[in-house]
Amino acid sequence: MTALKDSPLVLGFETSCDETGVGIVRGNTLLADAVASSVEEHARFGGVVPEVASRAHLEAMVPTVQRALSDAGVTLADIDAIAVTAGPGLAGALLVGAAAAKAYALALDKPIYGVNHLAAHICVDQLEHGPLPEGCVAMLVSGGHSSLLFVPDVTGDVQPLGQTIDDAAGEAFDKVARVLGLGFPGGPLIDKAAREGDPEAIAFPRGLTGPRDAPLDFSFSGLKTAVARWVERRERAGDKIPLADVAASFQEAVVDVLTRKAILACKESGADHLLIGGGVAANSRLRVLAEERAAKAGIRVRVPRPNLCTDNGAMVAALGSELVRRGRTPSHLDFPSDSSQAVVDVVVR
């Protein structure tokens, strides 16, 4: 039994948005990370359509499990425990993953953990950089989240420090990409366009950076509107839109605020490690600026590789594995999915 607890084989399910993710880990070793995405089905709508995502999860579920098992070279009989995202996320999408995970757990007679998606985003870095340092700060930035968290213990003590009061960082990328006619999802497209541009060409606003603003909260809605206004004004005047400069200046405004607040969060909580996760963590400028500013402040940055930053099943399996190793109590089969699950609830029982 001790050997099993040290490096349990865990099957993880993630269906909180448009990716059907099934991952398998043994201890902190990644064995499989199978993801089926319905992103192309949403592209023409300019954003994720919940019902389209839920339908796609149902179709992709069993094939994705089979792919993960074959990639890992294990069978279901080998699995020690199951973990699944209980929330937060799209309600209907979460339910498909939870129901599937419960069915596998029931059939295999294995423990199941209904876990918090944000804690999983943090824990996934253990697969790449080893055990998390005690008391690090995590910044999670994606189309769905923009949070700063203090993490004394990813299996039970995750404390919110700040979050967006309107749009998520990734949402701002999507909306601005649409204004610029670049397509969906916006993050990688803006990142690419920005490479040819001047980040200081246009002085876009930095939300919530005034002296009386909440120091660790974010706001990206005003920035998005400012970009749209700037572009409209140019269009009305019949001027050409300098796409690369707009993209670079917008990206700089987002990344400047994110990194500034992340470093401040580290200083305020006495953390010497900053972990960045979520789809926006793949942004090249964010990585560079975070490293630069963290180095100056004596803080170490940990960012998992891009395919572990976006939503995936391996991150859920990684958290499940940590929960098993720490001997945490599993969930009951009747645990609810919770679209607005609070980050302090790491496991739903």
Place this chain on the structure above:
Amino acid sequence: MLLLAFDTATPAITVALHDGTHVLAESTTVDARRTGELLAPGITAVLTAAGRKPGELTGVAVGVGPGPFTGLRVGLVTARALGDALGIPIHGVCTLDVVAYQTKIEEPFAVATDARRKEVYWAQYTDRFTRSTDPDVSHPSLIAERLAGLPIAGEGAVLYPEAFPKAIGPRHPSAGALAELTIRRLQSDPDSLLFPEPLYLRRPDAVEPGTRKRVSTG
């Protein structure tokens, strides 16, 4: 034979276990908002009640709707996952057919279940084994005339008495009946069993964005 049957296409989360001769155990809870919480424990409950283990199951019967999508999908993904984990076949049955099978009358009738948004899922039957129309989704007032005079089974008749004055039971499908009907079909007409694909009958609500909205007024 040990057949596990369940249906989640209506507010009833109903689960049963059948050994080929009898229903060994059945569990039904009516709570449409908690399908995801109640189905798996319901399955464990019927297995425990009958003193059986998941590994002894030889097949899964599942109601494929039509029904509100979120609950319906919980049932279908559960069936598919169990089928995969245990290596057993999954048999799909139209949920309206289960309700029809539960009626005990001899004359033609219809089944109508709640489709929300003031609509019903419905189909017509010549007898309790024979459906004569494809399942459809409609506003009750638009089909009241067509179904005039027919007894109506299912919750639709309870919800819309003006359109469907001749309500008969049952209100919801029972998994015990689903198991029986599945076994009958396996013996007499296996081709009538369906793939575990949901009968949505509606497209997802989604609008493609038109031209960009202006954000500024001046």
